[in-house]
Amino acid sequence: MAGSIPASVTASAMPETAPTMRARHLSPAREAWKRFFRHKMAVLSLVILVSMVLLVVFGPLLWKVAINDIDFSARLKGPSLTHPFGTDDLGQDIFARMLYGGRISLAVGLAAMLMAILVGVTIGAVAGMSRGPVDAALMWLTDLFLSLPQLPLLLLLIYLFRDSLKAAFGPEGGVFVMIVLVIGGFRWMPVARLVRAQFFSLREKEYVEAARALGASTFRQVVRHILPNTLGPVIVAGTIDVAAAIIAESTLSFLGLGFPPDIPTWGRLLFDSKDYLDIAPHWALTAGTAIFLTVLTINFIGDGLRDALDPRKVM
Amino acid sequence: MGSYLLRRLLIALPSVLGISVVLFTVLALAPGDPFEELATNPNVPAEVRAMLRAKFGLDDPIWQRYFHWLTAMLRGDWGFSFISRVDVDTLILQRLPVTLVVIGASQVLAMLIALPVGIYSAAKPYSWFDRIASTLAFIGFSLPTFFTGLLLILLFSITLDWLPFVYRADISATGWQWWWEHIRQSIMPVMVLGLFQGASWTRYVRSAMLDVIRLDYVTTARSKGLKERVVVMKHVVRNALIPVVTLVALQMPAVFGGAIVTEQIFRIPGIGSLLIDAILRNDTPVIMAVTFVFACLVILFNLIADLLYGWLDPRISYR
Numbered sequence: 001m002a003g004s005i006p007a008s009v010t011a012s013a014m015p016e017t018a019p020t021m022r023a024r025h026l027s028p029a030r031e032a033w034k035r036f037f038r039h040k041m042a043v044l045s046l047v048i049l050v051s052m053v054l055l056v057v058f059g060p061l062l063w064k065v066a067i068n069d070i071d072f073s074a075r076l077k078g079p080s081l082t083h084p085f086g087t088d089d090l091g092q093d094i095f096a097r098m099l100y101g102g103r104i105s106l107a108v109g110l111a112a113m114l115m116a117i118l119v120g121v122t123i124g125a126v127a128g129m130s131r132g133p134v135d136a137a138l139m140w141l142t143d144l145f146l147s148l149p150q151l152p153l154l155l156l157l158i159y160l161f162r163d164s165l166k167a168a169f170g171p172e173g174g175v176f177v178m179i180v181l182v183i184g185g186f187r188w189m190p191v192a193r194l195v196r197a198q199f200f201s202l203r204e205k206e207y208v209e210a211a212r213a214l215g216a217s218t219f220r221q222v223v224r225h226i227l228p229n230t231l232g233p234v235i236v237a238g239t240i241d242v243a244a245a246i247i248a249e250s251t252l253s254f255l256g257l258g259f260p261p262d263i264p265t266w267g268r269l270l271f272d273s274k275d276y277l278d279i280a281p282h283w284a285l286t287a288g289t290a291i292f293l294t295v296l297t298i299n300f301i302g303d304g305l306r307d308a309l310d311p312r313k314v315m
Numbered sequence: 316m317g318s319y320l321l322r323r324l325l326i327a328l329p330s331v332l333g334i335s336v337v338l339f340t341v342l343a344l345a346p347g348d349p350f351e352e353l354a355t356n357p358n359v360p361a362e363v364r365a366m367l368r369a370k371f372g373l374d375d376p377i378w379q380r381y382f383h384w385l386t387a388m389l390r391g392d393w394g395f396s397f398i399s400r401v402d403v404d405t406l407i408l409q410r411l412p413v414t415l416v417v418i419g420a421s422q423v424l425a426m427l428i429a430l431p432v433g434i435y436s437a438a439k440p441y442s443w444f445d446r447i448a449s450t451l452a453f454i455g456f457s458l459p460t461f462f463t464g465l466l467l468i469l470l471f472s473i474t475l476d477w478l479p480f481v482y483r484a485d486i487s488a489t490g491w492q493w494w495w496e497h498i499r500q501s502i503m504p505v506m507v508l509g510l511f512q513g514a515s516w517t518r519y520v521r522s523a524m525l526d527v528i529r530l531d532y533v534t535t536a537r538s539k540g541l542k543e544r545v546v547v548m549k550h551v552v553r554n555a556l557i558p559v560v561t562l563v564a565l566q567m568p569a570v571f572g573g574a575i576v577t578e579q580i581f582r583i584p585g586i587g588s589l590l591i592d593a594i595l596r597n598d599t600p601v602i603m604a605v606t607f608v609f610a611c612l613v614i615l616f617n618l619i620a621d622l623l624y625g626w627l628d629p630r631i632s633y634r
Binding site: 143267284 | 333337342450567572591617
């Protein structure tokens with residue numbers, strides 16, 4: 001309601017003051033950036049996260065220690081110049097393993113998020129456009145998925161399908177596909193609900209009606225006119241989903257049921273380190289801190305994006 | 316209230332059925348034979364295996380197998396653990412109380428943290444207390460439970476040597492000593508779960524409070540000259556709790572996930588660690604049953620949340 005008043009004022013004032021208006025006008029993206037930069041923790045988190053991502057992506061090019069370089073003379077050593085994060089029980093360099101594991105964790109997080117958003121937007125859009133029984137059925141499905149116990153089912157699915165996927169995609173690829181599919185398959189519900197709720201209000205807006213009157217097909221109405229306007233909340237939900245997927249993958253690895261033992265994901269490092277907590281706490285602390293820092297920064301960025309992209313929430 | 320309870324039960328029933336369908340489909344779609352254990356066992360002759368297959372109806376069409384399985388589950392015939400050689404339901408009943416006690420205690424702890432902190436934060440938004448509490452809440456729910464567990468072990472068991480880090484079910488002491496030992500070994504698991512939950516609940520309580528505190532009737536209550544304390548506690552909190560109950564119910568699946576991890580870290584003999592052990596040893600009947608129990612617990616807690624909802628918001632129960 002409050003938004004409609006200034007809009008009509010600018011609309012009527014447009015003809016005579018058009019040049020000055022254009023000078024002061026910021027595009028919605030710039031506007032969102034400005035709001036995002038007001039959230040100091042989010043900006044700080046963005047800097048930390050970007051540097052972590054750069055380190056993980058380009059680090060192995062500079063830090064050329066092999067992840068499986070076994071050296072029994074340097075077992076469970078604390079941080080030093082040759083091994084910045086110390087070594088594990090086989091004398092392997094934890095820094096190199098952390099860099100490798102970070103790539104996997106981030107890749108899983110991003111891929112599972114894309115999967116969750118794809119499914120969520122599709123189901124939400126279909127439910128939002130077709131009211132009646134289709135909508136009711138899809139929402140029942142959404143509610144059902146929301147009340148499923150996710151971790152037990154995740155474990156069950158991995159237990160049942162691990163071997164056949166391993167045969168199809170190889171040990172590393174199989175588990176990756178599996179984990180992404182399953183984590184993504186359990187994270188789409190909030191997105192679907194969000195998109196559906198947005199569709200209900202957007203599909204009645206005048207500009208959609210105008211598009212309909214011009215003969216736009218339902219598909220075009222959705223893709224060109226409605227979907228772009230639901231993107232804000234979806235991006236926020238997607239950001240949070242990356243963090244949730246990283247936690248889910250680490251949890252599986254921590255329980256010893258994720259990637260195979262020779263692939264050092266962050267959760268796997270933590271799983272291996274927990275028996276040496278008393279003699280080599282640096283091992284568990286580096287892996288755990290990496291997961292924590294990634295999740296924390298992503299959550300803060302999500303919070304900042306919420307302020308930036310969801311103007312209703314700004315007080 | 317009675318008809319409300321009945322209606323809620325009728326809504327919960329299809330969910331249980333839906334979950335059973337999902338579980339059964341997953342099992343049926345899975346490659347390999349769930350009775351592989353028997354098939355690879357050289358002590359079981361081929362004709363016995365064929366008889367067993369016929370007895371369990373493994374060669375029937377899938378929908379018949381589903382109804383067969385469902386009626387067996389409803390009759391309480393949950394199968395036989397391949398590893399422990401006991402009935403699955405007795406195994407689960409042995410393990411369930413520990414899980415429920417740990418989860419229950421951690422929820423109480425979470426509530427004891429979230430309610431006062433959330434209410435005080437919302438009563439003075441953007442104050443120092445609110446900022447510190449919000450930041451801590453953010454850190455709290457970004458810390459994965461498995462890492463918090465290890466940190467607590469590192470601090471309280473290894474560095475300070477105050478608390479045991481392995482949960483023992485067979486404590487020989489009696490009387491007060493027995494209680495004291497049990498409380499001592501439960502502190503860390505309950506803290507891990509409770510702090511995680513408390514952190515996210517604090518945020519829910521705070522934002523729900525902020526939504527309500529701006530409403531007109533609160534201004535009216537203030538302008539009547541009521542004390543701020545009365546306004547917040549009597550007029551705001553009760554209405555703010557209504558959406559919080561829903562959010563808490565939605566969190567239940569995550570709570571059980573956290574419980575599995577916690578039980579695994581501290582070696583608590585609950586159904587979560589039973590599930591992990593069963594997976595590591597390919598004990599299919601136990602895996603299926605525990606997953607089903609978790610699903611039913613989630614639905615049960617949703618039901619409880621609905622009832623609480625009816626109690627907090629009388630407009631719902633008389634509709």
